[in-house]
Amino acid sequence: MSDRLTALDSSFLHMEDDSAHMHVASAMIFDGDPPSHEEFLESLERRLHLVPRYRQRLAYVPLAQARPRWVDDPHLNLGYHVRATALPSPGTEEQLRALAGRVFAQQLDRDKPLWEVWLVEGLEGGRFAVLSKTHHSLVDGISGVDILSVLFDTSAEPAAPADPGTPWLPQPLPSRAQLLGEALVERATMPAEAVRAVRAVFRTPRQIVGSLVGAAAGVGAMAWAGLSPAPTTPYNQPIGPHRRFTWVRTSLADMKAVKNELGGTVNDVVLATVAGALGRHLRRRGERTDGLELTAMVPVSVRSDDQRGDTGNQVTAIMAPLPVWCQEPVARFDVVREAMADLKEGGQALGAEVLTSLSGFAPPTVMGQASRLMSRQRFFNVVVTNVPGPQFPLFLMGREALDPFPMVPLAKNQGLGVAIISYNGHMNFGLVGDFDVMYDIDDLARDIYVSLAELADAAGVELTTQPPPVVRDEMARVV
Template sequence: MPTRDRLSALDASFLHLETGGAHMHVASVLVFSGAPPRHEELIAGIEARLHLVPRYRQRLAEVPLGQGRPVWIDDPHFNLGYHVRHSALPAPGGDHELRVLAGRLFAQPLDRTKPLWDLALVEGLADAEGEQRFAIISKAHHALVDGVSGVDITGVLFDLDADAGPPLEPERPWVARPAPTGPELLGEALLERATVPREMIRGLRAATRTPRQALGRLADIGSLALAQTSSPAPPTPLNVEIGPHRRYTWVDAEVPRFKAIKNALGGTLNDVVLASVSLALGRFLRDRGHATEGLTLKAMVPVSVRAEAESGALGNRVATMWAPLPVGIRDPAEVMARVSSAMRELKESGQAVGASTLTALADFAPPTIMSQAARLQARQRYFNVVVTNVPGPQMPLYLQGRLLERFYPVVPLAQRQALGVAIMSY
């Protein structure tokens, strides 16, 4: 019986979280200098590299009767032209028009009957300092890519040199493998489930070799689970049922300024980011008449736990940390001190490692239970806002000879989460 690539429990949870106005895709807006490529030229360039990310030719297949997590299968009707769209901005073609278009595209869910991604080539951007510009808006489902490590199709489209040659050709032309039948999918899922007890027995045997350590580890994980769920985040105007529409904006900040703050006040660059978000949210709430005295919000901060050997792989290897945002404090130095101290304690507690262990244990749970748990979690108020700080490329990148000037990331919004903050350095 063939082995298929099945979604992990974490990847599958992003499908269960997708309901109503909540769309679980990560995205990015990329702005380039130079004349835009022709649509056909862009498609040809992507097709020449698509063998480097074979998942982008695959779609999800559901297991009958919900007896297993979905698997990835080749899409026999794959049409690259469907996934690479073409759009143009209305005059004057500034950042405002690009943001409006991005918000409109981000509001559209991906079609689950097809590979879960698309790109839009955007023309009509106003020139900058006499030079032409264009943009690409990229979107991929969170079940497909890891939004923290930033692994997606854009990682293979770029070159490090404006004059880079064509990529290596695939060893053989792509041909879709035959799609499995429903009974085959069901049989494979049931057989895989039968192996779970053996895996659990192996874990128990390993635990009995170091029982004290095993018991301590289980206690730590249990304490973590209670800590994450026993204290809901405070109510705010940001935690309401969201609709299908999206508004998107960005700001540019110089990394040297963040480093200067870090060096002057202590802490890390990520602490400076969280402190900046805390100060901005506090001012946002007060400007709208909401009291912030003594108020501390909770930010969900995704953390990559991908091993070095897994670098470049698709799928999610993510844990979470729950960072306090003291929005009631207005003094930047005091906010920075509070955030730095809290994040240092969280890291020393091993919260992210414990969360990744809980995520791994979820792979042993029946899919129906995981589906219900994901939907239940989406209705709870465990956090107020997602803040993700993604390390971006630290060298110039080129797309078919055009320089990438700006790179703006996007995080998905959950059912009761009206704001997400994503930061990327480039």
């Protein structure tokens, strides 16, 4: 496990400030009575050796001569990271969403390991929840799912924890002189490392020869997408530190049935659904959508099978069009499907991967300035990320996980984020918004469902899930 942050991991530190918090998060609902805080803490402690990065914190290099390193935290206190709270009676999901919005709005302390887990008691229906937060510099969505499957069981009978071997003893913290000396040595080897990084993108010599033209075209496509500003929308405003969070339950089988009837992929169904929902939402706000095409940043995993379970980020992104102008569901789906096929054929994701690999060899001060500048530009309107989760039930100390709802971080001037996860036949949307920008986020949640229902109806598919409830009490929208 490398101790130096990659350029992509480090960029999330540079983009973070008091308003833009760069942690990914999730709310997961479980069936049954909750474990006690002490039992929960002990269960996580017994498995923490399986994810050693969660015992480490950042160490910064003097004079910013290199990206930060992960080092063991000699003052690790799991009681700080593993917290417990309870919902007030009656413990509705609406109350849980409000709590999640407050928890997700709190920035992680960079002087400690960059994660938190909250045990939430008192959810109606004999259920409880777990809220988790992990800094994006530590984990991406794909590896986050892997870590979750390590921390939880795959059967109702809890598995015996793996033998951790010798008791964990934190390594001594490196001195400032050590951090600086190691950084200077690494800087001296950068040219050779840059060559190896580019080769790694293509995997084999044959791929290098066969992909040079495609990579060049992909880099050009990615650069052009980045230079083309996204349209101005109510979603792209300066954001504050507070968040609203809500979710929508859908079915993976329903999504697959729609794509089987209309062609394309499940991700095409997701993007067409989001496009339709945003169009409805904008028109309800009185915005004109004639000819309006929004831009979604869609993260794409480049994590190979042998990298699953590793921490750190192995993702790139493509800029996908969202035709909110189109109110006919099948026509909207066709626009999305054709655009995504063109983007894949054009190699935009490969171009982004090459640029990401090469960015690791820019001076840290330059990368920091570039990351902060990029986060303030309007290259896209909304992040839409679709994470594949395990298609089998997970259990926490014998309690079955019923529904996970993911959250993506909001960058500067990005007031809305959409994350989707498939799990055990479910396909759940997590919507996060700036508290003021997305004052009507519950309306958008219903728009998501209505947009999918329109697609399903056009495809002759009957949805098996129910729409989100209408929030009638205006105070329920206020955290």
